[in-house]
Amino acid sequence: MTTTPAPSSIPALPDEAIAVRIRNLNYFFGQGELRKQVLFDINLDLPKGEIVIMTGPSGSGKTTLLTLIGALRTVPDGSLKVLGRDIVGMGRSQLVDVRRNIGFIFQAHNLFDSLSAAQNVEMAVELAPNWREKRRQAVAILTQLGLSDRVDYKPKALSGGQKQRVAIARALVNQPPLILADEPTAALDKKSGRDVVTLMQQLAKSEGRTILMVTHDNRILDVADRIVTMVDGRLDSDENLGHFVDTHDPKTLDRRMFIL
Amino acid sequence: MQTPLALLNLVHERTRLIVAIAGVAFAVILVFMNLGFLGSLSKTASLFYQEMNADIFLISPQALEITTTKPFPIERVYQAAGVRGVERAMPLYVGYLQWRNPETRQSRAVFAFGFNLNDPLFLLPELQEPQTLATLRQPDTVLIDRLSRPEYGPLEPGTETEADRRRVVVGGQYSLGGAFAADATVIMSDQNFRRYLSPIPLTLVNLGLVKLQPDADLQAVKAALQRTLPPDVRVLTQAEIIESDRDYWIGTTSTGFIFGLGVAVSVVVGIVIVYQVLYTDITSHLKQYATLKAMGYRSRFLFSTVIQEAVILAVLGYIPGFIVALGLYELTYRATSGGLPIAMELERAITVLILTIIMCSISGLISVNKVVSADPADVFS
Known part of the structure; x- marks a missing residue:
C-alpha cells in the first residue's frame, strides 16, 4: 500500500516536453497540533499532450493534489513546476497568473x-x-x-x-495548455458523460493539450494514456491503461466499457 | 464591452431586486423627508427677516431667537440712526397674544409684530399700500397671516374676535408663514401693540432694524454701530441674524438632533436592507465567484462587482425614492397650507444621491469580505 513509485519509473523527459513536474511534494492541512499530512512525497510528471486519469478512494488526496497543480493553493514545500514555472513559494498574485493558463472543469458546472x-x-x-x-x-x-x-x-x-x-x-x-478536471462526468448520465469525455479527448489529441482528470467513473477510463492511483496521500501506482485493466479485479471493472 | 456581471446578477433575481429597490427607495424617502423638514426649518428661520426692510439688526445679547428676545431701550435705535451711513433705524416690537377662534371660542397663541406705521419696515406687498396702513391706524385692528393654521377660525377682513381679552378686528391679510415659532402671526401698529401687551412701554423694543444708505458699506457701518452702541445690544447683519436663529433652532433645540437622527436611522435601515440583499446574492453565487477566481480573476474584480451591484441598487432605488419624496413634499406643503416651505432643492437631491451611493457602498464593503475571501480551492469540493 505504501509503495511509492521510484523516480526511475518516471520516463526521463526533457523539461520542455513536461507540462507538470512534481518532486517530493508534501502537503499539510491545519496548524499546530491539528496539523495533518495529506500528501506524502509525491513524484509525478505529466508530459505534454497526455491524458492522465487519477483514481483512488475518497479522501486519498486526489482533489488536494489537483488544487495544488491548479495553483489554487500556496505550496510551501517540495517542487511543483506547472507549465515551466515553479509555483512553490509563489504569492497569491503570481498564482493567479499561472491559473490563467489552466482550464478547470468541475463536477458542478x-x-x-x-x-x-x-x-x-x-x-x-x-x-x-x-x-x-x-x-x-x-x-x-x-x-x-x-x-x-x-x-x-x-x-x-x-x-x-x-x-x-x-x-x-x-x-x-x-x-489552455493544461486542463484539470474533477469528476467531470459525475453529474451526467452515461451517454452525456461519454460525449463529454470524447470531446475532451479529441481536443487533447488534436491540439496537444495536457489533461489531468480525477474520476471514479470506470466508464471513461479508456480515454487515458496513463492512470495513476492515489491511496492515503501517496501515489500508489502509475501505469498505462492496459496494465491497469489487467491488474484490477474484473468484477469491479467492467471491461466492456473499454471498447469504444 | 465587458460582460456586465453585476447588473445581470441583480436583474436575474427579479423579486430580490424589487425588494432591494424598495428598501433603498424607502431609506431615500426617509432621508429626503428628514432633510426636507430640516431644510424648511432653516428656511423659516430666515422667513421673517427676509420680509423686513433692513440690512442690520440690533438685538439683545440675551435673545435666543426672534420669539425669545429681551427688550432693550429704544435709545439704541435712536443712537443707531445717527451713525454715518445709516438711512433709517426702526424699532420693532414682538410678543405672543392669545387669539380666540371666533367659532370655537378656543384661544391659541399668535405671534404679534408691532411697528411704527411711519416706518417702511416690512417688505410685504400688502403693507406697501396706503389703504392698508390707514386700516392699521384704527384701534384694535390688525393684519393676520393668511397662511395661519385653520385652528384660528375664519380670518377674513372684518372678522371680529378677541386677543388677550381685548376686542380685535381683522383689517386685512398678508402671506408670511409662521415658521416653527408660531402657528399664526399678526401685524399691527405699535400703538395697538401697546394696548394688547400692556404693561410693556414703547420705550423698550425687541429689535432695532437699521436700513443703510444705498452706497454705505455694510461691514463698516456694522463696525461703527458696534463702536457707538453700549454692549446691551448686539449688532448683526441680516445674514448673521438669520444664521443665529437657524443655529438656535437646529443646534440648541433638539430639532436638528431629531432630524439628524432621523437621517442616520434611515441610512442604517438602508445599509441593513442592501447588505441583506447583497449578502444573499453573494452567498448564492459563492461557487461561481470561487470559479471565477480559479479561472484567474483577481479579488479586485469580485470586489468591484459587488460594489457595482451596490451602486446600481443605490441609483435604481434613488429614482423612485426621489419621485415619491417630491410627492410627499407637495403633500406636506399643502397640509401646512404653505406654512412649511418644504421643496426639493438641487443641492439636497445631489447630497442624498451621494449619501445613497455611500450607504449602499458601505453595505457592499461589509458583505464583500465573504466574496474576496472565497477560496478558489473550494470549487473542487
Whole structure:
C-alpha cells in the first residue's frame, strides 16, 4: 500500500516536453497540533499532450493534489513546476497568473444562472489580453461542443449535459495548455458523460493539450494514456491503461466499457 | 464591452431586486423627508427677516431667537440712526397674544409684530399700500397671516374676535408663514401693540432694524454701530441674524438632533436592507465567484462587482425614492397650507444621491469580505 513509485519509473523527459513536474511534494492541512499530512512525497510528471486519469478512494488526496497543480493553493514545500514555472513559494498574485493558463472543469458546472451560455464563456475570454472578438470565440467553441443552437440560452434552459459542455467550453475557450478536471462526468448520465469525455479527448489529441482528470467513473477510463492511483496521500501506482485493466479485479471493472 | 456581471446578477433575481429597490427607495424617502423638514426649518428661520426692510439688526445679547428676545431701550435705535451711513433705524416690537377662534371660542397663541406705521419696515406687498396702513391706524385692528393654521377660525377682513381679552378686528391679510415659532402671526401698529401687551412701554423694543444708505458699506457701518452702541445690544447683519436663529433652532433645540437622527436611522435601515440583499446574492453565487477566481480573476474584480451591484441598487432605488419624496413634499406643503416651505432643492437631491451611493457602498464593503475571501480551492469540493 505504501509503495511509492521510484523516480526511475518516471520516463526521463526533457523539461520542455513536461507540462507538470512534481518532486517530493508534501502537503499539510491545519496548524499546530491539528496539523495533518495529506500528501506524502509525491513524484509525478505529466508530459505534454497526455491524458492522465487519477483514481483512488475518497479522501486519498486526489482533489488536494489537483488544487495544488491548479495553483489554487500556496505550496510551501517540495517542487511543483506547472507549465515551466515553479509555483512553490509563489504569492497569491503570481498564482493567479499561472491559473490563467489552466482550464478547470468541475463536477458542478458552476455557471452563472444570470448569464447566457455564451456570456458564461465570454467571462473566460475577458481574462485574455485581447477579447474584442469574445462573442465570436465563445460561439465558435460552443459550436464545436455541439451547442450552436443554445448559445443564448440561460443555464436553467439547458440539460445537465449541455450545462457541463458550456462549462467545458468556458475552460477550453482560451486554449489552455493544461486542463484539470474533477469528476467531470459525475453529474451526467452515461451517454452525456461519454460525449463529454470524447470531446475532451479529441481536443487533447488534436491540439496537444495536457489533461489531468480525477474520476471514479470506470466508464471513461479508456480515454487515458496513463492512470495513476492515489491511496492515503501517496501515489500508489502509475501505469498505462492496459496494465491497469489487467491488474484490477474484473468484477469491479467492467471491461466492456473499454471498447469504444 | 465587458460582460456586465453585476447588473445581470441583480436583474436575474427579479423579486430580490424589487425588494432591494424598495428598501433603498424607502431609506431615500426617509432621508429626503428628514432633510426636507430640516431644510424648511432653516428656511423659516430666515422667513421673517427676509420680509423686513433692513440690512442690520440690533438685538439683545440675551435673545435666543426672534420669539425669545429681551427688550432693550429704544435709545439704541435712536443712537443707531445717527451713525454715518445709516438711512433709517426702526424699532420693532414682538410678543405672543392669545387669539380666540371666533367659532370655537378656543384661544391659541399668535405671534404679534408691532411697528411704527411711519416706518417702511416690512417688505410685504400688502403693507406697501396706503389703504392698508390707514386700516392699521384704527384701534384694535390688525393684519393676520393668511397662511395661519385653520385652528384660528375664519380670518377674513372684518372678522371680529378677541386677543388677550381685548376686542380685535381683522383689517386685512398678508402671506408670511409662521415658521416653527408660531402657528399664526399678526401685524399691527405699535400703538395697538401697546394696548394688547400692556404693561410693556414703547420705550423698550425687541429689535432695532437699521436700513443703510444705498452706497454705505455694510461691514463698516456694522463696525461703527458696534463702536457707538453700549454692549446691551448686539449688532448683526441680516445674514448673521438669520444664521443665529437657524443655529438656535437646529443646534440648541433638539430639532436638528431629531432630524439628524432621523437621517442616520434611515441610512442604517438602508445599509441593513442592501447588505441583506447583497449578502444573499453573494452567498448564492459563492461557487461561481470561487470559479471565477480559479479561472484567474483577481479579488479586485469580485470586489468591484459587488460594489457595482451596490451602486446600481443605490441609483435604481434613488429614482423612485426621489419621485415619491417630491410627492410627499407637495403633500406636506399643502397640509401646512404653505406654512412649511418644504421643496426639493438641487443641492439636497445631489447630497442624498451621494449619501445613497455611500450607504449602499458601505453595505457592499461589509458583505464583500465573504466574496474576496472565497477560496478558489473550494470549487473542487
